[in-house]
């Protein structure tokens with residue numbers, strides 16, 4: 001694995017990229033297929049670390065599946081209910097830093113009583129809060145205990161989720177609500193979930209609700225403030241399930257075209273995609289890019305980019321791409337309502353501010369916002385990536401200038417996009433690569 005990758009200046013960026021499968025959809029599809037009655041053939045599954053952690057967890061739980069050699073097709077033999085029905089011994093599941101594995105699995109393993117299952121992960125996972133979810137699971141009757149620090153993984157689960165009247169704090173992560181929603185239909189009782197505080201990252205709940213419906217279960221959604229779910233139900237396999245392309249991964253290519261295009265087409269997502277991160281294209285358009293929407297693609301072309309002032313709470317992952325695109329815009333950019341950047345792969349507000357300053361930007365890091373004034377000339381810099389795939393991918397955009405950039409630990413993109421730099425360079429015209 002390379003320690004660092006230097007990207008020399010890229011003068012032109014154009015072409016087509018067939019997006020890898022969505023991380024959010026891949027991990028939801030695997031879990032719903034494992035819980036469902038029947039076999040599900042998942043296609044365009046993402047082949048990346050986060051998905052491998054989910055697959056490995058399912059293996060440990062004795063869920064049977066057949067994975068193709070390129071790891072993008074998976075036939076899952078559903079358990080038809082709880083995942084712990086064959087468990088006789090304590091188990092340990094190591095989930096790396098995959099939020100989409102840790103949070104939904106924590107809820108899934110509460111569905112029946114069983115010997116203890118330890119859910120753990122890499123050091124950063126132990127700093128990412130899970131207390132709001134654990135509080136709700138305990139409220140629903142489950143036995144869940146903290147093994148190290150209260151409020152954080154690792155956690156030990158012995159099950160007992162019965163559903164009923166629940167509240168969940170929505171202010172830190174939508175993944176807690178996603179986890180509860182996906183498990184509630186399998187509980188004995190009907191469940192009502194009331195959200196405390198303002199729900200963040202709301203469009204991810206639309207992914208959850210749409211996928212639950214594709215697996216046969218509908219939820220009553222009262223304006224994202226209260227949800228009603230009938231108990232005693234079962235998921236049924238849709239047979240085949242095609243995973244949409246990853247809209248967050250698309251953001252780097254769409255932004256690169258806006259900066260140095262050429263025309264870029266990303267395929268595998270389109271105007272009807274369920275992922276909220278397709279709305280990144282609207283933000284880019286507001287900055288001045290030319291965007292074209294198709295059923296199965298989005299295209300982006302260069303424009304005279306100008307800074308924006310926007311609340312990007314609805315697209316927290318793709319919002320990071322706006323922060324580095326801002327380096328190429330006329331005037332400052334302010335991105336607000338992004339407090340939960342601080343509890344993701346790293347403290348992304350701190351990391352982003354620190355690295356943007358290295359390339360010459362003037363940056364104000366607020367508690368829940370970032371204000372970026374671009375420099376007239378970017379400075380050559382070595383970018384630290386903080387074991388955060390999105391830091392590596394965002395800062396590749398710096399090379400779309402007359403300045404080289406070195407990305408430390410480029411292999412960290414394996415969390416969601418192992419082939420990112422290969423794909424990025426295949427659309428780039430540049431002098432040479434060191």
Ligand SMILES: O=C(O)C1=C[C@@H](OP(=O)(O)O)[C@@H](O)[C@H](O)C1
Pocket residue numbers: 023024025099100172173174175178200201204316317340
């Ligand atoms: O539900 C999901 O698939 C996700 C929800 C978001 O997290 P938060 O809800 O914690 O913001 C997002 O950042 C993450 O990459 C994936």
Ligand SMILES: C=C(OP(=O)(O)O)C(=O)O
Pocket residue numbers: 097098099100317344345390416
């Ligand atoms: C926040 C992210 O991941 P996770 O699913 O681990 O929360 C991300 O991919 O940017």
